[in-house]
Amino acid sequence: MNKIFVFLLLLNTLHALAQQTPYEKSSKRETTTYGAAISYYESLAKSYPQAKLLTYGSTDFGKPLHLMVLSKDKIFDPAQIRKNNKRILLINNGIHPGEPEGIDASMMLARDLLKGNNLPKDVVICIIPLYNIDGSFNRSGTSRANQNGPVAYGFRGNSKNLDLNRDFIKTDSKNSAAFQLIFNTWKPEIFVDTHTSNGADYQYVMTLIPTQKDKLNSILSAYLTKTLVPDLYKGMEKRGYPMIPYVNAIGQTPETGITGFIESPRYSTGYTTLHNSIGFMPETHMLKPFDLRVDATYKLLLTYIDIVQRDAKIIGINKHKADEFVATQQEFALEWTLNRKKGDSIPFKGFEAGKKPSAISGVDRLYYDRSKPFTKTIKQWNNFEPSISIQKPIAYIIPKAWDKAITLLKLNNVKLKQLKADVKIKVESYYIGDFKTGTRPYEGHYLHSALKVSPVEQTLQYYAGDYVIYANQASNRYIIETLEPQAIDSYFNWNFFDSVLDMKEHYSAYVFEDTAAELLKNNPALQAKFEEKKSADTAFAKSGSAQLEFVYKNSDYYEKTNNRYPVSRLMSNIKLDLK
Template sequence: MKRLFLFLLLFISISTFAQQTPYELSNKLATTTYEEAIKFYEGLAKKYPQQAKLLTYGLTDFGKPLHLLVLSKNKIFDPVALRKSDKRIFLINNGIHPGEPEGIDASMMFARDLLKNNKLSDDVIICIIPIYNIDGSHNRSGTSRANQNGPVAYGFRGNSKNYDLNRDFIKTDSKNSQAFQQIFNTWQPEIFVDTHTSNGADYQYTMTLIPTQKDKLNPILSRYLTNTLVPDLYSKMKTKGFELIPYVNSINETPDAGITGYIESPRYSTGYAALHNSIGFMPETHMLKSFDKRVESTYKLLNTYTEVIVRDAKLIGQNKRKADEYTASQKDFTLDWKLNRTVYDSIEFKGYAAKYKSSGVSGTDRLYYDRNEPYTKKIKYWDKFEPSLIVTKPIAYIIPKAWDKVIALLKLNNVKMQQLANDAKLDLDMYYIGEMKTGTRPYEGHYLHSGVNLNTVKQKVQYYAGDYVVYVNQSNNRYIVETLEPQAIDSFFNWNFFDSILGQKEGYSSYVFEDTATELLKKNPELKQKLEEEKQKNPDLAKSGRTQLDFVYKNSDYYEKTYMRYPIGRLQQDTKLNLK
């Protein structure tokens, strides 16, 4: 009998031990490796096959597939069937920056405890990406995050191509991004969370929060976010011992002078989610707090999200449907935003006194925060963003089939597309690229364009059978417009997808074209008058024979019409097209 008792005790101990995460087994000092994480989730799926399923999507740059753990109480793991049965989808992404690993470990305990304690809801499906940047998670050290307090070792920010994956959601240079977008657009989450760790000032809070910026989010979703979701997260987390504060984006060197909201463009995960009317969050734990507290706060935040989503499941679903309907009929779209510095709130902030002392390195004054002098006081919070660039959508965009990467990304994002059945000359508005700025150093593998000025010209343009027609009457209108309008901050154009149009392919020899230009001026009095008027306005032109010759060339049929012309046309009239 005693042997049986000891055997049962040993069995229970082993079983309990097996359910613990590597983080817990390390006495909360180490973060889980990729192999350990996948093995753990495989174990959960095997132990709870009716409620947990581990799926794979595509391949990453590291050659491994992207995993997705799906928790479904009703034993259904088909996203189409789940949407038809009006279930909410809550997607959690971890390890986009593997040196910020709290979410990796918190999500493992979160999933285990939901299953072990039978806490899954009938109304909410929870989807967890264990580690997104698989590449970077293998590049482990304890030094790459120089300002961070633990864990003992962790991954690296860049992936195996050295891309920061939280800048890759539009340009999609990585296979990781392709696999993520497949997951996102297959499951279509209403709420999305991407876990992070902060840098910056020191203060008393363990957890800061970046929600999708309220002014850029769809108004229906913004009202729920601002009036219900964020206040409830704040109040519930306070009762759990972890007060929240907006991400500390200081207006000066320290937070004392105030902080500003964060506007996340579509290159970032939550900015990308907003294009699809998904409410996004970027929780950022404080780098200097102990690793166990950072994991605990993330664990409690994930549970708090779940509590609110379960409670408001019907409302969240209704809001998403209304937002999609609104977006499908929306006419004007904001392409860029600016902070209104005249409008601010006063918020309570718990910080530490910022002081200066002599540097042990240089002997000059250096900043430090004195944790022996905590304070609570009101600071200014600027969080009102206003449109700085607005465009009115066309009826449709016409895309030549040659631009295959653009077409592939539109398809990946569930954009409905049709193709011309025959060759056709179409009356369109065409953009010509004018003045713009281009970065002098590469940013994430690109020389980014910005400040793009456009000249719109009505033209009859030849398109061909198989070219694509994208009607802007879809719930994905924001993704369509913000990627295809070249002046948008994260447009495909600004990410260099169309740089080949910026090079002129034909020219002329002056000694030959002189005779041709002379004939053109004789036969075309309007062109001659235009030249004379330009000479009156521009003395430098009047002094230069070469410049006058170039003016005639550029205003003749000899000048190539496609130079600097953006190849995607804007259909402005409701024209009947012959489509496949």
């Protein structure tokens, strides 16, 4: 009997050890590698029928993106899950592999929920084990110079040296396309993207960036600000990790006050907002011990599960209402500005900051004295207001030639229809006016900004197969914030349409001089416009080449497609012959 007992005890011990994560086996000093993480999830999926490991697409590294699904009912079809009125929580890890707490916390979380049969009844949990697979293989212990562990970790850039948390609209990486396939297949109501902070020193292990409340649909925002965020703070306080909003200090230290973070759609939570999903970016503090950062992330994920299970019904109702509202919404904000006149105060647990001579330069440098903790009231500004807004059109029309934009629209569940035959349509077109372009590349692009457009009503020729996108969809936010060129992360600003900014034809001045003279002689309106310009502009009046260019650009010889944005706006609800 004693031998059997010892044997069973040994088996249980071996099983428990086998289910330990690499992080736990390393005495909580090391983060899991990509290969070990996938092997671990494969093992869990084999051991528990409530778990399934799926793959989607590919990444720039040549490996698929994995998704671990935990479902108490053992149902792994997202359409059936939604039909059964279950909520979906999506957790993304390792978008920056040097910030790996979520990778290790999620592995332990999945095991503990499965092992104890503690999966929530009304919530299906989806986990991307490691998003930036490429960067995770570029492993060192030095790339995050300010971070306190783990021993080694991955690199921020992927194998194309892209920051994947800037790639959710432009989608230069295959990783982004695979993520969008996952997101738009599963359609999570709540999204969590795990990170580690940089910046000031303070007492908190965990800080939090929710989807910016003013950008979020008002129905979702009310639940976020009045219930979800306050209850996350209360839950983490009870679990031993009081939180603070992400410390985005306006000065050198947090005592000067902090501002909210306005995440544009290039970021994960800015992207998910376009689909009426409530997103979070938890940021553990880089200087806290790695084991505390992992533990805080683990407990925050548990807190999300508790609240989403508790509020599963209302979260589902809110999402449905938000989708209906956006489908009929008329006005959309394209750009936001922080209101610095409207703020509030919050308690903050920090460390006294001071100055002392630098051992390198001898110049005074900043330092934080951890022997002098404090609790102070600091100012917070987190109210953003629209600075540019537009009224939506009936539909957008985009020629079939612009295939990258069309591919991404389809990937994001946007409903597109095609013209059956060639047809002329009266539309509103934008002509591109002034704009700024970065002098250095940003994430592989010379990004445009501060764009001015001139809307012009005209009749344009379209062809069979060109696309019509009606602005009556739950995905309106995605449609409008990518296709309206003034939006901060529009396809235009990410250079999708730069070829329209080039002229393809011009003139030989010595020949066009005679043509221009005839044009002015035979067109009194053009002559009057020309004389008005000369009177108002001294430099123009002295420049023969500028005057010749003026006549050319105000004639039928000038190509009408130059600087014309190729996505037009259908402003009247005319009947179109569509496939």
